[in-house]
Amino acid sequence: xxxxxxxxxxxxxxxxxxxxxxxxxxxxxxxxxxxxxxxxxxxxxxxxxxxxxxxxxxxxxxxxxxxxxxxxxxxxxxxxxxxxxxxxxxxxxxxxxxxxxxxxxxxxxxxxxxxxxxxxxxxxxxxxxxxxxxxxxxxxxxxxxxxxxxxxxxxxxxxxxxxxxxxxxxxxxxxxxxxxxxxxxxxxxxxxxxxxxxxxxxxxxxxxxxxxxxxxxxxxxxxxxxxxxxxxxxxxxxxxxxxxxxxxxxxxxxxxxxxxxxxxxxxxxxxxxxxxxxxxxxxxxxxxxxxxxxxxxxxxxxxxxxxxxxxxxxxxxxxxxxxxxxxxxxxxxxxxxxxxxxxxxxxxxxxxxxxxxxxxxxxxxxxxxxxxxxxxxxxxxxxxxxxxxxxxxxxxxxxxxxxxxxxxxxxxxxxxxxxxxxxxxxxx
Ligand code: AMP
Ligand code: MG
Numbered sequence: 066x067x068x069x070x071x072x073x074x075x076x077x078x079x080x081x082x083x084x085x086x087x088x089x090x091x092x093x094x095x096x097x098x099x100x101x102x103x104x105x106x107x108x109x110x111x112x113x114x115x116x117x118x119x120x121x122x123x124x125x126x127x128x129x130x131x132x133x134x135x136x137x138x139x140x141x142x143x144x145x146x147x148x149x150x151x152x153x154x155x156x157x158x159x160x161x162x163x164x165x166x167x168x169x170x171x172x173x174x175x176x177x178x179x180x181x182x183x184x185x186x187x188x189x190x191x192x193x194x195x196x197x198x199x200x201x202x203x204x205x206x207x208x209x210x211x212x213x214x215x216x217x218x219x220x221x222x223x224x225x226x227x228x229x230x231x232x233x234x235x236x237x238x239x240x241x242x243x244x245x246x247x248x249x250x251x252x253x254x255x256x257x258x259x260x261x262x263x264x265x266x267x268x269x270x271x272x273x274x275x276x277x278x279x280x281x282x283x284x285x286x287x288x289x290x291x292x293x294x295x296x297x298x299x300x301x302x303x304x305x306x307x308x309x310x311x312x313x314x315x316x317x318x319x320x321x322x323x324x325x326x327x328x329x330x331x332x333x334x335x336x337x338x339x340x341x342x343x344x345x346x347x348x349x350x351x352x353x354x355x356x357x358x359x360x361x362x363x364x365x366x367x368x369x370x371x372x373x374x375x376x377x378x379x380x381x382x383x384x385x386x387x388x389x390x391x392x393x394x395x396x397x398x399x400x401x402x403x404x405x406x407x408x409x410x411x412x413x414x415x416x417x418x419x420x421x422x423x424x425x426x427x428x429x430x431x432x433x434x435x436x437x438x439x440x441x442x443x444x445x446x447x448x449x450x451x452x453x454x455x456x457x458x459x460x461x462x463x464x465x466x467x468x469x470x471x472x473x474x475x476x477x478x479x480x481x482x483x484x485x486x487x488x489x490x491x492x493x
Contacts, residue, residue, distance in 0.1 A: 084359040087392060087429050093355050094368055094393050095409070098375060098400045101258045101326060108246055111238050113299060114256035115402050120232040123249055125222035130185045132161075134217045137176040137198055137205050138189035141214035144207045152199065152206035161186060176205055185218055192217035225249075235405040237299075257403035260300040262394075263322035264291045265330040267308040267315055267342065268381060286458060287331040287386050291379075294387060298395040299402055300327070310339040312348075319345060319371070326401060328374055329394055332381030334367040342378050343367055351376060359472075361428040362455030363389040382455040388431045388467070391487070411485040416446035416468070418482045424470040433464035436484060438492045446484050465490060 085093065103117040132138065139155060147153040155176040158169045167186035171177055176193075177186050178200075185192070194217065197209035211217065225231060231249070232242055238256070246254055271285040272278050285307055295302040303325050308318040315333065322328045333342035334356075347353065351369040358366045362385035367378030377394050379386040396409035416436060424430045432448040439445050446468050451460045465488035476482055 084357045084364070084428075085355050087358060087360050090355055090358045090366065090368070091393060091396065091410075094375070094397055095400055097354065097370060098397045100403045101260055101401045103255050103403070104258045105253050105255050108243060108252055108254055111246070111254045111256055112240065112243055114238055114254075114259070115299075115404055116232055116234055116236050116238055116242070117255040117257055117403060119230060119234045120246065120249070120251075122225040122227055122229045122231050124227045126224045126248055127219055127221055130221050131163075131219050132179045132181055132183050132185055132192045132217060133219050134192050134194045135180050136192045136194045136196075136217065137207070138171055138179045138185055138192050139176045139207065140171060140173065140189060141191040141211065141216075143173060144191075144193065144210040147207040147210045149208045152208050153210075155205050155207060157200075157203055157205050158186075176207075178205075190214045190218070235403065235408070237404070237408070260326035260398055260401050261303055262295045262300045262327045262329055262398070263303045263305055263325035264288055264295065265305045265308060265318050265322055265328065266381075267310060267318070267330060267333040269310045269339070271307050271332075273307065286383050287379075287381070290383065290387060290458075291329060291331065291390060294390050294395070295329070295398075298390075298398045300398045310341065312341050312345055315341050315345045316349070319349065319376075323372065323374065325374070327394065327397065328371065328376045329379060329390070330377070331379045331386040334378035334380065335365045346371060346376065346378070358389075359428040360388070360392070361426060361430050363392070363431070364428065366393065368393070380455075383458045384433070384460060385455045387461065391467075391485075392431070411467075411487060414444055414484055414486060415481045416444040416466075416484045418468065418476050418480055419445055419447040419478060420449055421475075421477045422448065422468070422470060422482070423475040424472055427472050429472065430468075430470040431485075432468040432470065433460040434466045434468045434484060435463055436466040436486065436490045438490060440493050444484070444490065446482060 144153045158175055158177045161167050161177050161179045161183040163180050163182035167184055171186050171188035191211055191214050193207050199206035266285050266288045270282050272282050273285055288304055292302040292304055305318055308314040333340045346369055351371040353369045356367045357364055363380055365380045366389050369376050379389045399409040434446045434448045435450050436446050448468055453460050467485045469483045
């Protein structure tokens with residue numbers, strides 16, 4: 066598939082029409098992002114964090130041979146010929162529950178009653194399942210032998226060997242990794258520091274969620290939605306009060322955001338009479354990196370460094386702000402956290418489109434899509450669930466991906482299309 070995430074070397078100049086391509090903009094942003102370093106957190110808080118150092122097994126696990134079944138620990142040679150009609154009768158030496166150390170070695174003609182997870186006693190090499198025995202207390206009838214010695218015994222080191230590489234630095238910790246870290250005695254782990262992201266909305270028309278909405282006003286949906294996508298991207302949002310459309314209000318809000326690792330604002334970066342954000346940033350001494358990206362939704366993206374802090378001026382339209390965030394801010398957060406490059410962007414794949422689509426514009430389209438697996442297990446995509454306007458928040462409902470269409474690209478139902486994956490993909 067076409068690489069949608071990066072840009073060929075030597076194509077980084079601003080295009081003649083003044084717009085950056087998505088790849089150029091992404092490269093220009095990412096080359097200015099530095100990893101933030103690491104911190105030590107309790108293992109119980111480490112899920113979804115990025116492991117900073119390679120994990121090597123400090124010892125064998127299981128530490129000792131132990132039983133995989135409830136049953137009897139025996140010598141395989143003793144029981145090889147056992148049948149229900151002619152059982153092998155063994156003397157029972159002791160009970161070995163999980164957590165107890167066996168006291169007696171199993172000799173010829175002997176067995177010990179053993180539970181799942183308990184240490185296999187010296188002398189025994191096999192565990193016979195309780196279902197294949199008749200227990201008489203001091204003795205046991207073995208009704209069925211196991212085929213081979215070693216059956217139902219979990220051997221020392223078969224889960225992990227001391228010195229074995231287990232988890233590579235840069236891995237996001239999920240429940241399985243947390244379990245492995247616990248197994249190797251790590252009550253604390255060193256992970257990439259989670260960035261803080263200031264979120265600032267601006268606009269005279271905005272009222273907060275739950276406040277009364279007057280004529281001409283709309284609810285500020287960007288602050289909560291951006292707060293959510295910040296969290297989902299592995300960072301901590303810092304929600305700032307909404308700024309009015311005035312230079313002084315915007316300046317005060319931006320000053321309040323300093324100290325965070327990133328600043329993300331929405332609105333006020335377009336070409337309207339009340340779009341003051343860029344002007345304020347320039348007055349504050351920001352070093353402008355880019356403005357305007359050839360994408361739809363999301364053209365009026367502004368990116369600068371404000372006293373070294375990466376500042377993203379996202380468009381105000383709700384869908385534009387979320388799509389721009391996912392294309393540029395999320396990769397920046399991931400890079401700053403310390404993830405390897407392959408994990409910066411949303412996962413990409415190819416899907417079969419379910420209907421005709423055409424991009425007759427000049428900007429790369431990111432269409433909100435529902436992805437699913439069809440009966441044959443192939444990824445399919447549809448963008449027909451809702452209208453696709455950049456002000457239409459409902460186009461994001463149920464959207465677990467984007468269909469990416471380049472300018473002039475037309476596809477018909479059944480064609481392959483490039484997609485980015487946002488969430489879980491279910492079957493038919
Ligand atoms: P702007 O970029 O400020 O010109 O805003 C573009 C569009 O997005 C306008 O229709 C705004 O009303 C809308 N908008 C801006 N900020 C927000 C916000 N925080 N929540 C919802 N809509 C917004
Ligand atoms: Mg505005």
